[in-house]
Amino acid sequence: MTPHRFLPSGPLKGRIRVPGDKSISHRALMFAALAVGRSRISGLLEGEDVMATAAALRTMGARIAREGDDWVVDGVGVGTLLQPDRALDMGNSGTSARLLMGLLASHGITAVLTGDASLSKRPMDRVIEPLSQMGAQFTASPGGTLPLTVRGMQPAVPIAYRLPVASAQVKSAVLLAGLNTPGTTTVIEPVPTRDHTERMLRGFGVEVRIEERDGERCVSLSGPADLAPCDVAVPGDPSSAAFFAVAASIVPGSDLVLENVGLNPTRDGLFRVLVQMGASIERLDEREVGGEPVADLRIRHARLRGIAVDPALAPSMIDEFPVLFVAAALAEGRTTTAGLEELRVKESDRLSAMASALRTIGASVEERANGLVIEGTGGAPLAGGGPVATHLDHRIAMSMAVAGLASRHGVQVDTTEPIATSFPNFLALLDEATG
The missing domain is CATH 3.65.10.10 (Enolpyruvate transferase domain)
Structure with missing residues (x-):
């Protein structure tokens, strides 16, 4: 140092x-990788965290390349991610780890997620809990940390999950799993969190339903969903x-x-x-x-x-x-x-x-x-x-x-x-x- x-x-x-916004950049890459066809992303943050997400998605079959100032993604579609042939290195990115755990949870593949020393101290139990309810299996390091192995379940089980703590990452992980899960997946938020996932899923053609019930925000989607490619300005x-x-x-x-x-x-x-x-x-x-x-x-x-x-x-x-x-x-x-x-x-x-x-x-x-x-x-x-x-x-x-x-x-x-x-x-x- x-x-x-x-x-x-x-x-x-x-x-x-x-x-560009880091949260939006992660999601733009993930959703473009799940769309069938080509999406173009302008303003993508090119920091190490976002590049870790891009590298993991490439390992599972998406084509991601820079063209001029933009990034072009040729997606593989929901349900058709490839079995990775190596561990997915999340670097320092908690967003990459937690959101990709959601993505993997409803696909019939097994993956190992690793991270640097800092990320490997951060808790993953808050994501493991709802995704396990959907049928995914996790083998984590002591304390519920990385490195961990996720074994996805296809088809997964839809759930209605109330967030015990306000976390956009947990909400997004459950919704990502719901994209390839038959039936309706719902996340209930006692306290509203950042809504980039909901906004962007709509941009990719997914019907996302948002309701207020007893003062709580309920976000639902039905799967399996088809994502249409689109252009994203970050x-x-x-x-x-x-x-x-x-x-x-x-x-x-x-x-x-x-x-x-x-x-x-x-x-x-x-x-x-x-x-x-x-x-x-x-x-x-x-x-x-x-x-x-x-x-x-x-x-x-x-x-x-x-x-x-x-x-x-x-x-x-x-x-x-x-x-x-x-x-x-x-x-x-x-x-x-x-x-x-x-x-x-x-x-x-x-x-x-x-x-x-x-x-x-x-x-x-x-x-x-x-x-x-x-x-x-x-x-x-x-x-x-x-x-x-x-x-x-x-x-x-x-x-x-x-x-x-x-x-x-x-x-x-x-x-x-x-x-x-x-x-x-x-x-x-x-x-x-x-x-």
């Missing part, structure tokens, strides 16, 4: 475009845009436009919370691209104030809390967060890791079981320092990069290598915006 120091910067200026990833939105908010003099940002209401919680804290975020040229709401965001420096973040917003910004903690550390007054137990089972324990990182660079942080309480500096720069342990977590590395911009002496991280999993050109864009 090579340490890197992020130095204090001048204002962030100009216009930049963040890479909007910019709001999780990636979040780092620049916070950076422009906390570095004095900044006036930055982020182009083509996906603003799905199940994903835009970070921007809503920043506005509640006093951030200057203007939505320009609001439009719809491929069924997803999109806009350009103009962000200017503003004095932020601490707030109590509504726990109900957590599912719509779960990946953005690390960088929100940085914004809170520069705000005026106290910011409290709760309902964030999910952050303890991400690429790292993000609550503990961010509390430690922020203390290392001079922030006042109290760690609680389900969130952090942060006393802000009122806009005064953090002292900086390091080296900060990233725990090989891309979002911690990028959050500390943002903190370095608004510090007195810079922030050193132990490595920037994990950033490539989700945001390969992050450092280049940071130089462009601050240069």
Whole structure:
């Protein structure tokens, strides 16, 4: 691992475009692989996580190739995936692992899923439980982790499954299994989660039914389903845009436009919370691209104030809390967060890791079981320092990069290598915006 120091910067200026949405990119590849015929994907995120999904789908028969700036996928159809001749390496991607487990669960093939050291610590039981009810068999490592073997069941058994915790990955895994399962598969959400799967399945011609029952959201589809090939335009990833939105908010003099940002209401919680804290975020040229709401965001420096973040917003910004903690550390007054137990089972324990990182660079942080309480500096720069342990977590590395911009002496991280999993050109864009 090579340490890197992020130095204090001048204002962030100009216009930049963040890479394509990671969640949508994974799903675009999977659904195109299940369609019969050719689909074209523009704006695909080319990070290591998404490429792990592409490699796994190629192993099971789909043809996936880059043509110019686009990606072309020749799908094999639902029910006709090939038996993989090697283990499917998920790298660092929890989305790849959990969604592909769903895809495999209703196909009559056996596959071994592996991952890197970080992914191999993450729990898979939440996906194994409903997929086992559908008839798939799993042999996991101790603790329900990778490496694991999945033996699909064809035909699988349709189920109605109530999510015990809000998880778009579990919902999507069950729906993916339902595509090749005779009958109706239903997922019941007590708390709505990101709905990219439902939106995109409709784009590929699948009838997805969404109902409200007793205050819960019920998502159903009937299988076996046929997917028609289609062209997908992937909007910019709001999780990636979040780092620049916070950076422009906390570095004095900044006036930055982020182009083509996906603003799905199940994903835009970070921007809503920043506005509640006093951030200057203007939505320009609001439009719809491929069924997803999109806009350009103009962000200017503003004095932020601490707030109590509504726990109900957590599912719509779960990946953005690390960088929100940085914004809170520069705000005026106290910011409290709760309902964030999910952050303890991400690429790292993000609550503990961010509390430690922020203390290392001079922030006042109290760690609680389900969130952090942060006393802000009122806009005064953090002292900086390091080296900060990233725990090989891309979002911690990028959050500390943002903190370095608004510090007195810079922030050193132990490595920037994990950033490539989700945001390969992050450092280049940071130089462009601050240069």
